[in-house]
Every structure is written in C-alpha cells, then in structure tokens.
C-alpha cells in the first residue's frame with residue numbers, strides 16, 4: 223500500500239513531466255475505481271494546462287489553469303505509468319499531453335479520482351478534518367502537546383489518527399517512535415516535552431529518508447514505461463521481529479498488536 227513517501231515521490235515524478243503541459247486528451251476505461259469517476263472529468267481536464275502538482279496527506283492533486291483540480295488516491299495498489307509501451311487492462315484513466323501518456327493503473331481499484339473546484343479544496347470533507355502535514359511547519363511539539371494532552375490512548379494510535387497528523391501510516395509511526403526512543407504503548411498525555419521535541423524531527427526524518435530513497439528510483443522515470451508508486455527502503459523496526467536493534471543496545475525487536483495492527487519496537491531503547 224502506498225504510504226506518504228510513495229505518494230510524494232509519485233507527485234514529484236508526475237510534476238516533472240506534467241507541469242506546464244496542456245492536456246490533449248483524457249480517457250476513462252471503466253466507470254469507477256472505489257467510487258465512480260466524476261462524470262465531468264473528461265470535459266473539465268481536456269484542453270486544460272497543468273499548473274502544479276501537490277500532495278495533501280496521501281492524496282495527489284493536479285492543479286489546472288481552469289476552475290477544477292483533480293485529486294487522486296492510490297488506494298492499495300494504484301500507480302501512475304508514464305509512457306507505457308504495453309497495454310494493461312488495469313490502466314483505468316489515461317491522460318495524454320503532446321509528448322507523454324500518463325496511465326493510472328490500479329488492479330485492486332481501491333483508489334479514487336475526484337474533481338473539485340480549486341477554491342473549495344480545503345473544504346472537501348476528506349481534507350477538512352486533516353491535521354497538519356508531517357513535513358510542514360504546522361507540526362510542532364506544541365501542536366502534539368495540545369492534541370495529546372490528557373489523552374490516555376497509546377501514542378502509536380494517536381499518531382495514526384489523521385486528525386492529529388495527516389498521512390502518517392503504520393510503517394512510519396513505528397519507525398518514528400523508534401527513532402525518538404518512545405514506547406508505542408505510552409499514553410499520549412504522559413509524553414514529556416523533551417520526548418515530543420524528539421518526536422517531531424523523528425517523524426520528518428523517517429519520511430524524508432524514504433522520499434530520498436524513492437527519489438533515487440525517480441531516475442528510471444526518464445525512460446519509457448516508467449512506473450511511479452513503489453520502492454524499497456531500509457527500516458529500523460518495521461517487519462524486524464526478533465532481530466537485533468539497530469542501536470546495538472542488546473535489545474531485540476518485538477511485535478505487538480495495537481488497534482488491530484502490528485507495532486514493532488525495541489523494549490530496550492523505547493521508553
């Protein structure tokens with residue numbers, strides 16, 4: 223499943239080829255993904271010039287010189303294929319510019335495409351409730367203090383709450399808590415200010431490292447049939463049950479289940 227770094231890498235990859243380009247054709251190959259494609263999608267985008275691409279949480283946004291912006295979510299298995307030289311039956315949306323072809327490929331179809339009026343983007347319900355971007359200036363120790371104060375829920379679960387921080391998934395919450403040396407079961411309200419001051423940069427660093435790893439795969443997109451979406455990155459705790467802690471502190475990574483999902487952590491250095 224694409225996490226925030228994959229979406230960010232996808233948006234940067236698309237921007238490289240799409241920004242400033244005029245869309246000459248839009249084709250929808252089936253009526254829906256997780257929900258129907260917007261009925262006016264083809265009409266709204268054909269002939270429009272792409273002014274910018276951006277990301278909000280795990281959504282990519284294609285801004286145009288017209289009234290509308292297209293918002294996409296990659297769901298469980300979505301990816302963009304640039305200049306595909308093979309036909310694929312899972313290419314559900316195909317956008318063409320004078321020079322390139324962009325195909326949204328989504329075998330499991332948990333993704334989505336929406337068309338929104340640009341001034342209303344922030345009011346769109348999936349966006350309106352989101353907390354600050356983890357890579358933006360609004361995520362601060364003071365923000366985390368304000369939203370975790372008096373909370374008895376485990377910090378791991380609070381960080382997965384999109385109203386507290388936008389777009390953080392299971393992998394990066396586990397990694398950030400390890401980096402900050404915070405026990406995933408610790409109640410949010412019990413975190414100290416020094417811990418919160420370590421947590422904010424830890425969240426940024428794990429995401430930025432992964433985006434860098436994804437960026438190295440971006441080179442491949444210059445060739446035909448480039449795919450945007452997935453890449454491998456090195457994790458310190460995620461999926462490393464029973465292995466030695468990378469801090470070489472003698473700790474062994476443990477896996478527990480919180481809120482129905484696995485958490486990996488080191489009982490030695492996470493307190």
Ligand SMILES: [Zn+2]
Nearest residue numbers: 467473488491
């Ligand atoms: Zn450790």
